[in-house]
Amino acid sequence: GQNIDQPTEMTATEGAIVQINCTYQTSGFNGLFWYQQHAGEAPTFLSYNVLDGLEEKGRFSSFLSRSKGYSYLLLKELQMKDSASYLCAVVDNDYKLSFGAGTTVTVRA
């Protein structure tokens, strides 16, 4: 089976930086996605990593270490609108997505 772990909740202050960790043990690996999901809405794509290293996209960055089964999503210069759940999802051997339970980030003024 698939095992994808991420913290349940994180709280940070507006303007700060937050790092959301994701560890995985899955049947094969063909990439890792991060999705953002606001309450009551659909998940939307944030980032994709398939090779080791850091991918930067504006205020958001995502890092992958395949040997460690580890990824993180870094949110910089936090804004109130960043309050949402962040979902880590691994592409397995069958090219299906297996999702973690999600991390709810609350940004406080």
Add this chain to the structure above:
Amino acid sequence: IAGITQAPTSQILAAGRRMTLRCTQDMRHNAMYWYRQDLGLGLRLIHYSNTAGTTGKGEVPDGYSVSRANTDDFPLTLASAVPSQTSVYFCASSDSPSGAYNEQFFGPGTRLTVL
């Protein structure tokens, strides 16, 4: 507006009733998926279709069936609903069913309550 639509937005259903959740995409994507999302469990794959005319079982397929008669539509049917099927259901699609970069686009979801 291109994307995925789902209907209904929400539904309250008596146990034992039959229900079909509808999903339509206009992006001409080959692959489509149905997930359920429950608190603390994340998104779990119910059924998928790699291309029109084919379907497959995901992680939690029991009690659900799907069909894929054409590229655009992928309905999910609960033959006899039970309270444990109370959940938020998301339909998703992707251009390619295989290949590592397989970004999935999600519909707005259907909130289903079975009493």
